[in-house]
Amino acid sequence: MATTTAAITLTSSDLLTDALALSASATLYDDGTTATGLTQCMTGRVKVHVTGGSFDLIPALASAEDQTQYVYIANKDTTAANYVIISMYNEVIGRLYAGDWMFIPWNAYDPGGDDSSKNDIEVQALVGGPQAIEYAVFIETSATNLDASGD
Amino acid sequence: MATTTAAITITSTDIMDNAVSISNTATLTTAGTDTGLTETTGLARKKFATGSNTVLLDSGAGIAADVTADKSAKVYIRNINSRGDGTKYVTILLTAVEIGRLYGGDWMFFPWSGGSGKDVEFTASDSTETTLEFMVFHE
Numbered sequence: 173m174a175t176t177t178a179a180i181t182l183t184s185s186d187l188l189t190d191a192l193a194l195s196a197s198a199t200l201y202d203d204g205t206t207a208t209g210l211t212q213c214m215t216g217r218v219k220v221h222v223t224g225g226s227f228d229l230i231p232a233l234a235s236a237e238d239q240t241q242y243v244y245i246a247n248k249d250t251t252a253a254n255y256v257i258i259s260m261y262n263e264v265i266g267r268l269y270a271g272d273w274m275f276i277p278w279n280a281y282d283p284g285g286d287d288s289s290k291n292d293i294e295v296q297a298l299v300g301g302p303q304a305i306e307y308a309v310f311i312e313t314s315a316t317n318l319d320a321s322g323d
Numbered sequence: 324m325a326t327t328t329a330a331i332t333i334t335s336t337d338i339m340d341n342a343v344s345i346s347n348t349a350t351l352t353t354a355g356t357d358t359g360l361t362e363t364t365g366l367a368r369k370k371f372a373t374g375s376n377t378v379l380l381d382s383g384a385g386i387a388a389d390v391t392a393d394k395s396a397k398v399y400i401r402n403i404n405s406r407g408d409g410t411k412y413v414t415i416l417l418t419a420v421e422i423g424r425l426y427g428g429d430w431m432f433f434p435w436s437g438g439s440g441k442d443v444e445f446t447a448s449d450s451t452e453t454t455l456e457f458m459v460f461h462e
Contacts, residue, residue, distance in 0.1 A: 277423030
């Protein structure tokens with residue numbers, strides 16, 4: 173097993189009357205365990221162009237039922253007006269503007285089998301030039317977490 | 324305007340042969356600008372004892388009604404429960420789509436498009452008490 177931790181700090185000295193200083197840290201474990209850390213991960217960086225369509229950033233898999241997975245996505249663009257839309261199963265989660273990041277647990281199970289597009293994490297750019305998107309997926313141990321070859 | 328930052332650090336010394344160390348800090352701004360967000364729900368803590376689907380953030384009511392697709396909003400949610408035996412979790416949903424499971428101690432932070440019907444919901448894996456902390460930053 174491995175030990176992977178994800179920590180967040182939210183701070184502001186002037187959003188509220190008193191300063192905001194919130195911290196949380198989580199160790200990423202397999203489903204149904206208390207000490208078995210996730211052992212698989214994938215990272216990447218892609219340039220997302222404005223094409224009128226969305227792309228599968230991270231495909232859901234038939235082998236991922238009841239697995240624990242966590243996803244980190246960051247928009248590394250630097251133009252404030254630029255953003256990408258992050259969706260899952262055609263449901264828009266939100267817009268990642270330049271400099272934004274997100275971290276979520278992910279239901280990576282594709283009940284229709286690989287390539288049925290259910291629960292894929294999708295990305296679409298609507299404005300600006302190609303935007304650099306960085307991502308990381310942390311995955312538990314129990315299956316081969318790769319898209320089955322169709323050829 | 325206000326300046327609010329969200330920083331993440333993901334680290335592992337042994338998930339790969341080389342250490343993983345991801346760090347990033349975002350300044351929370353209004354949509355498409357460098358102007359900081361000035362509104363928040365504040366940090367809330369709520370206890371639930373139900374295994375039924377429950378609305379955590381009602382997009383059509385309260386402060387969350389200000390959140391729409393063309394505005395900037397960020398949501399923080401943490402399951403405050405202990406991990407227990409590792410089998411109890413809270414499933415977070417956006418409308419009817421299951422985003423993922425927050426086990427005890429887990430947290431998530433994500434942009435929220437909001438808008439009519441775009442509730443953030445949860446379903447606990449059983450009806451024992453679950454405590455969630457959550458906060459929305461928005462324009």
